[in-house]
Amino acid sequence: MSMSMDGAEDVVSDRPAKPQLAYPLGDPPAGGEVKQVAPGVHWVRMPLPFALQWINLWLLEDGDGWTIVDTGIATEQTREHWRAIFDTVLGGKPVTRVICTHMHPDHMGLAGWICRKFGAQLWMSRLEYITGRMLVADTGREAPEEGVTFYRAAGWDEDSLDSYRVRFGGFGKAVSRMPDAYRRLSDGDVIEIGGRPWRVITGNGHCPEHACLLQEELKLFISGDQVLPRISSNVSVFPTEPDGDPLTDWIESCKKLLREVPDDVLTLPAHNEPFLGVHDRLNNLIEGHERALSRVLHRLKQGPKRSVDLFVALFARKIGGDMIGMATGESLAHLNCLIARGLAKRTLDAQGVAYYEPA
Numbered sequence: 164m165s166m167s168m169d170g171a172e173d174v175v176s177d178r179p180a181k182p183q184l185a186y187p188l189g190d191p192p193a194g195g196e197v198k199q200v201a202p203g204v205h206w207v208r209m210p211l212p213f214a215l216q217w218i219n220l221w222l223l224e225d226g227d228g229w230t231i232v233d234t235g236i237a238t239e240q241t242r243e244h245w246r247a248i249f250d251t252v253l254g255g256k257p258v259t260r261v262i263c264t265h266m267h268p269d270h271m272g273l274a275g276w277i278c279r280k281f282g283a284q285l286w287m288s289r290l291e292y293i294t295g296r297m298l299v300a301d302t303g304r305e306a307p308e309e310g311v312t313f314y315r316a317a318g319w320d321e322d323s324l325d326s327y328r329v330r331f332g333g334f335g336k337a338v339s340r341m342p343d344a345y346r347r348l349s350d351g352d353v354i355e356i357g358g359r360p361w362r363v364i365t366g367n368g369h370c371p372e373h374a375c376l377l378q379e380e381l382k383l384f385i386s387g388d389q390v391l392p393r394i395s396s397n398v399s400v401f402p403t404e405p406d407g408d409p410l411t412d413w414i415e416s417c418k419k420l421l422r423e424v425p426d427d428v429l430t431l432p433a434h435n436e437p438f439l440g441v442h443d444r445l446n447n448l449i450e451g452h453e454r455a456l457s458r459v460l461h462r463l464k465q466g467p468k469r470s471v472d473l474f475v476a477l478f479a480r481k482i483g484g485d486m487i488g489m490a491t492g493e494s495l496a497h498l499n500c501l502i503a504r505g506l507a508k509r510t511l512d513a514q515g516v517a518y519y520e521p522a
Contacts, residue, residue: 211236268337306331388434
């Protein structure tokens with residue numbers, strides 16, 4: 164899942180210039196259709212029931228079968244689109260492998276359904292597979308007290324806490340039953356797909372162990388949510404690891420991709436359109452978060468703040484409803500990063516609400 168930070172109020176300095184990206188492929192495919200982007204590599208797009216309306220998926224010719232990279236969310240509409248593709252595109256060859264870049268429902272929601280339909284094997288990184296299984300297991304559980312304490316500390320009111328209690332465990336509703344076995348992807352692995360080597364490059368911050376795929380001969384980079392051209396992937400702290408520092412992980416992952424991914428690749432992202440200019444975009448993402456950290460610190464210098472008080476420093480729109488969870492996670496990610504850098508500190512009041520100020 165992703166949310167935009169573009170256009171947040173900037174009280175420190177001018178925003179970083181937007182990168183000059185090129186989008187060479189023209190119009191995207193309609194739902195249930197494909198568009199070839201390179202020999203043996205096809206672009207699939209599926210609808211999402213969110214403000215972010217589409218996800219890009221990738222269908223790769225693979226000898227006597229097909230490899231699918233990411234699957235879309237588990238809705239009947241997405242299943243119908245896949246059935247149309249299976250009937251009209253596969254040419255009678257089966258899907259033999261499903262690769263999921265990470266465990267969010269829009270990426271692995273139908274992995275189990277496709278794997279069972281074709282007897283295909285699921286390929287994921289270890290942390291993504293295990294985390295996905297863990298979150299699916301929360302379906303039907305009551306919200307844990309640790310979660311209520313976490314969001315109360317962030318500054319949530321009782322109505323928001325009640326909404327959290329009601330929504331808890333919804334992850335599994337968007338995911339078909341996951342396979343009980345998988346093939347592990349690790350950083351640096353090389354997978355042969357269609358007679359060509361694809362190298363696995365992992366990143367962190369948006370999720371625990373996101374797997375990207377680089378094919379240097381075709382100059383293609385399947386980036387999942389690790390690099391998006393127009394929006395910034397959500398980087399959040401969650402109740403399961405309240406003192407985590409995912410933003411440092413995210414920034415370091417962007418720097419890693421700058422080192423390992425050539426600038427002349429066509430980047431195939433999970434959202435928006437395929438683009439040229441990945442190094443400019445990675446530098447822009449790093450700079451954007453550094454500027455956001457400066458804005459948050461500037462706010463803290465005006466007096467102690469709760470996490471929810473800092474939305475204005477991060478986001479271009481009013482936060483409410485279902486967005487408050489991601490916004491809180493992102494706010495806490497910036498605060499925990501500042502604490503890790505020795506620039507901020509946290510104290511709890513008598514009601515268990517956390518206030519932040521400069522260290």
